[in-house]
């Protein structure tokens with residue numbers, strides 16, 4: 001069963017099953033759903049897992065969670081990993097140093113780690129909508145990767161409509177084209193004048209808005225979300241951390257039960273939360289190392305205990321998917337460590353005062369599991385060049401992890417770095433890094449340049465994007481989002497947006 005991070009308001013049920021939590025992701029007081037208990041895995045589980053495939057392990061873990069989804073549906077959802085580059089190894093582990101391994105999570109249809117969760121999650125959510133004979137509006141806010149993966153998973157799905165919000169100018173060109181060229185009539189993509197935090201704030205306030213829901217309900221439309229505020233995303237984001245350890249075991253790179261480090265490039269903290277839950281379930285993670293770009297609010301939190309939005313504005317970097325200051329899933333860690341009352345206090349303080357401060361003891365508890373560091377674009381480019389020269393291509397988000405590898409890995413243990421996106425989504429930055437220049441390349445030029453220079457193929461799903469017509473070209477002010485959504489749904493707005 002699932003409970004709420006900020007406690008219960010008396011209006012909602014105290015505990016809900018998985019299906020309820022994913023169909024209704026907004027919990028009391030603007031909080032999030034979390035599992036009441038986490039299942040445990042031990043060395044026997046890991047030993048057995050080392051003889052199994054990714055899909056088999058995924059099903060084992062889903063069964064351990066005992067969620068209210070039929071076995072057949074879980075199997076069909078997990079079978080979607082068969083469409084990845086290598087059906088037998090959807091998340092290959094590449095060794096780039098004696099003790100450093102890259103967990104490549106981007107081999108799905110939209111070339112980012114979001115497919116790992118959104119492919120099966122999309123299947124389960126649309127199955128539930130059909131089974132209940134209900135119509136759903138799914139909202140998504142994106143800084144570049146969640147959007148394309150959400151649209152891909154829900155395209156043409158019955159009973160589902162999707163509205164995806166992205167910051168105009170805040171994603172790479174490829175990421176934008178992956179969204180704006182979508183043809184399926186159940187999808188609407190809206191660019192906003194603002195940044196990712198503005199898009200996610202809009203999503204959260206719509207999820208919590210009684211009048212918005214009332215207008216939808218009048219037309220028998222229910223509301224859910226595809227971001228990692230939805231636990232349906234997180235459950236699948238636990239599994240690839242467990243599988244990374246299994247892959248180390250399979251390759252004889254770790255002794256069963258011995259610890260390893262994991263490094264996570266972080267924005268909305270869903271990936272890091274998945275690692276935290278995996279650690280709590282029993283995966284022997286020594287420490288979760290959090291890598292940020294210069295939007296380093298998570299570095300500050302984990303090193304000083306202060307989460308401070310005052311005197312900060314979001315900066316554009318060459319790792320745009322991490323350009324986030326209001327990081328949703330930190331809340332789930334706070335709840336797990338300090339309980340609902342304290343989480344509500346901290347989150348209320350963030351809303352009202354734009355900051356919160358952990359006590360010394362609380363910070364020490366956070367540091368039991370996490371360490372953090374940040375790097376700038378120049379550092380990322382150096383790493384991209386260094387590894388490209390050695391024959392390994394990593395994207396700018398992945399490159400931020402090298403700082404953590406160099407500075408935070410204190411013990412001689414194997415280290416797994418989560419690689420969140422394919423280089424093809426950020427070609428101009430990649431080409432600048434490789435050529436060591438700052439020429440303004442178009443994405444197409446840069447893709448072709450890299451392909452030629454490094455003898456790599458551009459996947460068809462990326463190369464064909466440039467020939468597709470742009471269908472969604474609307475860029476609106478934040479205040480017009482609600483009206484745009486109603487227009488898409490052919491609804492008349494009830495109150496605020498008139």
Ligand SMILES: N[C@@H](CCOP(=O)(O)O)C(=O)O
Pocket residue numbers: 141142143144145146147226227228229267268270321322328
């Ligand atoms: N970095 C993300 C932002 C949204 O994160 P999510 O995990 O909550 O979906 C993106 O690329 O869109």
